Amino acid sequence: MHEREITTPVSLTARSGRLNPAAVGWSRRPLHDTDGIGRLGRGWGRNKRWEYWAVVTPTHIVSVTVSSLDYAAVHDLWVFDRSTQQVVHTGVIRPLSASVMLPRTLGAGPARVRTGPLSIDIDDGVGGTRLRAKAARVHLDVVARRPEGHEALAVVVPWSSTRFQYTIKDVARPAFGRLRIDGQDFDIPAGESWATLDHGRGRWPYSMHWNWAAGSGVSDDRVIGVQLGSKWTDGTGSTENALVVDGRLSKISEELTWEYDSTDWLAPWHIFGDSADLTFTPFYDKTSATDLKVFSSFGHQCFGEFSGWMLDENGEHVSFEGIVGWAEDVRNRW
Numbered sequence: 001m002h003e004r005e006i007t008t009p010v011s012l013t014a015r016s017g018r019l020n021p022a023a024v025g026w027s028r029r030p031l032h033d034t035d036g037i038g039r040l041g042r043g044w045g046r047n048k049r050w051e052y053w054a055v056v057t058p059t060h061i062v063s064v065t066v067s068s069l070d071y072a073a074v075h076d077l078w079v080f081d082r083s084t085q086q087v088v089h090t091g092v093i094r095p096l097s098a099s100v101m102l103p104r105t106l107g108a109g110p111a112r113v114r115t116g117p118l119s120i121d122i123d124d125g126v127g128g129t130r131l132r133a134k135a136a137r138v139h140l141d142v143v144a145r146r147p148e149g150h151e152a153l154a155v156v157v158p159w160s161s162t163r164f165q166y167t168i169k170d171v172a173r174p175a176f177g178r179l180r181i182d183g184q185d186f187d188i189p190a191g192e193s194w195a196t197l198d199h200g201r202g203r204w205p206y207s208m209h210w211n212w213a214a215g216s217g218v219s220d221d222r223v224i225g226v227q228l229g230s231k232w233t234d235g236t237g238s239t240e241n242a243l244v245v246d247g248r249l250s251k252i253s254e255e256l257t258w259e260y261d262s263t264d265w266l267a268p269w270h271i272f273g274d275s276a277d278l279t280f281t282p283f284y285d286k287t288s289a290t291d292l293k294v295f296s297s298f299g300h301q302c303f304g305e306f307s308g309w310m311l312d313e314n315g316e317h318v319s320f321e322g323i324v325g326w327a328e329d330v331r332n333r334w
Contacts, residue, residue: 001253003238006031006154012201017042018161024238028151028249032166034201035104038068043162043203045070048334049102051111051122052198053131055142055175056216056324057188059083061303062140062179064133066111066120068097069334072295075100075113075120077133077140078286079181080303085284088181090118090135093292106168106199128173129197142177142188144195151249152197153242157233165202165232171325172216172225172244173197196325207333208232211258212240213271213280215306215325222246224320226278226306228271228327230258241276243310243318250313252276262329265300269327278308280327288330299330 004025013036014020023032038047050067065076072093079088092099092115103109106124113120121132128145152170159165176190194216210232216225225244233239234255241252252275260269269280282304290297307321 001237001239001255003251003253005251009033012036012156012164012166019156019158019164023166024156024158026156026238026251027154030106030152030154030168032154032156033105034166035108037166037201037203038070038102038104046163046203046205048165048200048202048204050198050200051102052200053122053129053144053195054198054214054326055131055144055188055193055195057175057179057186057193059186060179062142064120064122064131064140066100066102066113066122068100068102069295071096073097073100073113074295075115075118077118077120077135077138079138079140079179080284080286081181087286088137090138092118093290093295104201129195131177131195137182139180140177142175142179142193142195144173144175144197146173147247150247151244153227153240153244153249153251155238155240157202157236157238157240159205159236163203163205165200165204167202167240168197168199169214169227169229169240169242170197170199171214171227172223172247194324204334207331209329209331211327211329213269213306213325213327215323217320217323217325219320219322222318222320224318224323226310226323226325228256228276228278230256230271243276243312245312245318248313250311252310260327260329265302269302271327275311276309278306278310280304280306282327294333296333297330299328301326301328301330
């Protein structure tokens with residue numbers, strides 16, 4: 001596949017509100033203006049905007065979700081203890097979008113959630129992003145650093161001129177901070193903790209099935225970031241596959257094959273093609289099931305470790321093992 005690398009700023013949408021053809025492609029840093037997503041009267045009900053952060057520490061995995069689906073706002077704070085496999089979870093669904101503030105374009109302002117059970121603050125600053133979340137049992141305060149020269153995968157996925165998605169998948173962000181659970185403090189140690197961002201702005205079909213995999217860590221003294229996706233991008237001419245090594249991104253323009261057992265989610269997954277061959281070995285299956293008729297989501301997000309190899313931009317095999325992250329299978333009607 002040939003995918004065009006975008007190197008100058010561009011608007012995701014044309015004046016008509018439809019997809020700007022010049023926006024289709026990928027970039028190493030955020031260059032797309034997405035202000036046209038979410039404006040009243042343009043694609044209402046199909047606009048999807050979110051910030052999803054996951055932080056992997058030696059002791060815990062934490063995820064934070066801030067989102068607006070036009071007709072509903074869905075927010076989430078999930079904490080997983082890696083030694084005991086105990087979960088502390090706070091999820092909130094509110095009608096419309098009064099509970100949430102989201103920047104129309106990444107970096108243009110903070111993201112905020114204000115509800116009784118859950119508050120979230122996401123603030124971009126020089127050199128990183130501060131994530132704060134507060135629920136009855138959990139307080140989170142973590143900084144996801146953005147090292148000088150660090151690159152992230154930004155991709156436009158075009159289903160049609162009226163249905164399209166801009167995604168940024170930013171893996172292997174060094175993280176540090178504090179996590180408090182039921183009054184007990186846990187350190188999020190620098191050098192051993194990693195944050196991943198999934199930033200989304202677009203107009204989606206009502207029904208969608210996707211795979212997403214991401215992992216971060218150190219192997220052979222190199223910082224490795226794995227980013228893979230499937231199903232939702234198939235046939236669009238775009239992929240969200242990439243490898244990050246010490247902050248340098250290599251785009252993989254190939255639709256990889258995913259093999260996994262939907263009757264045994266903790267069995268090893270195999271993701272492979274000409275430019276990658278990875279085994280993902282899960283240690284926990286996070287299941288989700290929400291059915292509110294208009295909105296429903298059913299998924300398995302399996303956490304585990306990646307091993308194998310991927311090709312870098314020079315065509316060289318980069319081998320690694322012990323890269324912690326997740327692989328998921330999700331079906332949404334939204």
